[in-house]
Amino acid sequence: MENFSEVIAIFFSLDNFIAIALGVVIGVVVGSIPGLTATMAVALALPFTFSMQPVAAILLLVGIYKGGMYGGSITAILIRTPGSPASACTLLDGYPMAQQGHAKKALKTALYSSVIADFISNIALIFFAAYLAKIALNFGAPEFFWLICFSLTIIISLASGSMIKGLMAALLGILLSLVGLDEVFGSQRFTFGNYNLMDSISFIPLLIGLFAIPEIIEFYRKKALPHIKAKASGAGLAFSELKRCMTTIVRGSLIGVIIGAIPGTGATAAAFISYSDARRRSPNKANFGKGEVEGVAAAEAGNNGVAGATMIPLLSLGIPGDVITAIILGAFMVHGLTPGPIMFQENLSLIYALFMGIMFSSVVLLLVGNVAIKYFSLIADIPKSILFPIVLMFCVYGAYAVNNDTFDVWLMLAFGVLGYIFNRAAIPAAPFLIGFILGPMFEDNLRRSLLIGHNDLSIFVRGPITWAFIALTVGSIGLALYRFISARREARNIADKA
Amino acid sequence: MTRAYVKRRIKDVSDVIAGSILLCFSLALVFYLVPNYINEPPILQNPMMSPRWLPGIVGWMIVLFSILLILQGFLLDRSGEDDERQIEKGSTRRFILMVAALLIYVALFEAMGAVFTGILATLILFVAHPVRTWWAYSLAFVFPIAVTFLFVKVMNVPLPISPIGF
Structure with missing residues (x-):
């Protein structure tokens, strides 16, 4: 009861409500603009949270994340340009619907599916995060060491594109995380005598550089493309149609929850799996891809079902499941909090206040989404030639604000160039960021295990939890190899047929 | 060595270039940067506790994977899968x-x-x-x-x- 009143006291603050509303609005706006991603928006918003209370700061970022997930569907439906990679599936049926004059219906379907999926995902988060954190209280350093190994391997094995490049990106991320003073011996590592590097590489310039600057460089490097205008027209969604889609939405949400809870999989995979599952089961199978309302519902439910669930490993184990939760982990750290099982013991009220805020964000998403259908599609009409200079200004201001030092602006630009090279070489940036975050945790748990075990390596196989994580790690490497071999076989078959 | 000859032998040039750059970087890392830019304490009970251990391991893994990336560039044509690498340059x-x-x-x-x-x-x-x-x-x-x-x-x-x- 004492805890409950504390939760209420933490949550019912005007700052939190403003943060959620502002976050969702920013997310929807940014998500609805092709080329600007929710990841970019969350990264750019992080410096603004320095002076905020921890709950308001996290809720602002969560709001942007959720708004961005839905916002991406607006342009996918209206101009066949997904605002986020996860919305790519929505356009399969959303755009044909818009072409047939049912744009408003498609947008409403996307909104209601997103909100329902988001709500289900939040329930899963609240239920499973606490449960998982309770189990994780039994983890020691060797268990966490293997959990980090598993997280790294599963993220790499499920990353899109080349597995070798995913691994390489993660290794480079780990390497970069080691720059600075060694925590045990105090030795300098790769500081090259520069005092700015002694306190390790700042997270925010890295983040902004890696996820915002490459888009700007690419825009000014690429040939200018004609600007397409968007328009939301036609009738809305009838209740009978929503009812018909309900089973698909719930099933898609559950798919999203399961996929979201596994580190590294992400919303794009969830949207496509949910879509193909709905198509397989639907009586209107033949209409999929030609403007089927159920197709939009399935894609959006899968996509948004991930949003809450992806925070399960973050809050309960302290392991980020994707890039956005990695940024949110950074926000926790900026405010002196370390997500994980200990946080459930020491800051339970704060966690439940966060849960309340996350639930409330679904309601805000519904309200903002309805307005968005009418007006926010106009925002998608703002040309990138006006937007990107302003985004660059935010990048520079945000990077500088971390330590009030131009060195961080240089650092951000260097990571921007690195991110651009990554894009050109098809090296995924997500494993790089996850490697950067998990690198120090990996080393810390390795060393602590050795100290606890008096340098005896048998501590790494000390019980069933470690065995289970070893099996999962080996399994994820096996999965990666299987995906690699089957992709090669498929490519060879296509080549033979051609 | 003509351009056509290189194209025939190498399936994916950008993979070979990326792999070669990373190979050079990782060799520099393992043989120059780690020994010269990480101070090791004089007494260590376990080599795995050393501040050089993880950077060294990561360096050797990058060596291994950059060789694999070069081989991938020689053997596999992934250009169709990575279409986003191709951009039409502007002014x-x-x-x-x-x-x-x-x-x-x-x-x-x-x-x-x-x-x-x-x-x-x-x-x-x-x-x-x-x-x-x-x-x-x-x-x-x-x-x-x-x-x-x-x-x-x-x-x-x-x-x-x-x-x-x-």
Whole structure:
């Protein structure tokens, strides 16, 4: 009861409500603009949270994340340009619907599916995060060491594109995380005598550089493309149609929850799996891809079902499941909090206040989404030639604000160039960021295990939890190899047929 | 060695280039950077506790995977899968103006203040594309002033102010 009143006291603050509303609005706006991603928006918003209370700061970022997930569907439906990679599936049926004059219906379907999926995902988060954190209280350093190994391997094995490049990106991320003073011996590592590097590489310039600057460089490097205008027209969604889609939405949400809870999989995979599952089961199978309302519902439910669930490993184990939760982990750290099982013991009220805020964000998403259908599609009409200079200004201001030092602006630009090279070489940036975050945790748990075990390596196989994580790690490497071999076989078959 | 010969032998040139660059970097890392730029304590009970251990392991793994990436470039054609690597380049003037705007930010940010550099760089980028709506140029003045105000006065995050006070 004492805890409950504390939760209420933490949550019912005007700052939190403003943060959620502002976050969702920013997310929807940014998500609805092709080329600007929710990841970019969350990264750019992080410096603004320095002076905020921890709950308001996290809720602002969560709001942007959720708004961005839905916002991406607006342009996918209206101009066949997904605002986020996860919305790519929505356009399969959303755009044909818009072409047939049912744009408003498609947008409403996307909104209601997103909100329902988001709500289900939040329930899963609240239920499973606490449960998982309770189990994780039994983890020691060797268990966490293997959990980090598993997280790294599963993220790499499920990353899109080349597995070798995913691994390489993660290794480079780990390497970069080691720059600075060694925590045990105090030795300098790769500081090259520069005092700015002694306190390790700042997270925010890295983040902004890696996820915002490459888009700007690419825009000014690429040939200018004609600007397409968007328009939301036609009738809305009838209740009978929503009812018909309900089973698909719930099933898609559950798919999203399961996929979201596994580190590294992400919303794009969830949207496509949910879509193909709905198509397989639907009586209107033949209409999929030609403007089927159920197709939009399935894609959006899968996509948004991930949003809450992806925070399960973050809050309960302290392991980020994707890039956005990695940024949110950074926000926790900026405010002196370390997500994980200990946080459930020491800051339970704060966690439940966060849960309340996350639930409330679904309601805000519904309200903002309805307005968005009418007006926010106009925002998608703002040309990138006006937007990107302003985004660059935010990048520079945000990077500088971390330590009030131009060195961080240089650092951000260097990571921007690195991110651009990554894009050109098809090296995924997500494993790089996850490697950067998990690198120090990996080393810390390795060393602590050795100290606890008096340098005896048998501590790494000390019980069933470690065995289970070893099996999962080996399994994820096996999965990666299987995906690699089957992709090669498929490519060879296509080549033979051609 | 003609261009056609190289194309015939190498299935994916960018993978070979990326792999070669990473191989050179990782060899430099393992044989030069780790021994010279990480101090090791004189007494260590376990080599795995050493500050050099993880960077060394990571370095050797990058060596291994960069060799695999080079081999992948020689054996597998992934160009169809990675279409996003191909971009149609735009005008050089636009790109140079963008680089100029970036340099203005890093070179003048502390000396001339956030507002001044923000306005200057935004105007350059507006000209670079170019923005043809006349009123949009007012945004180049409004946004730097508004965002600086937001950072400094509302969020209490200090940003540099120019010598003439803005």
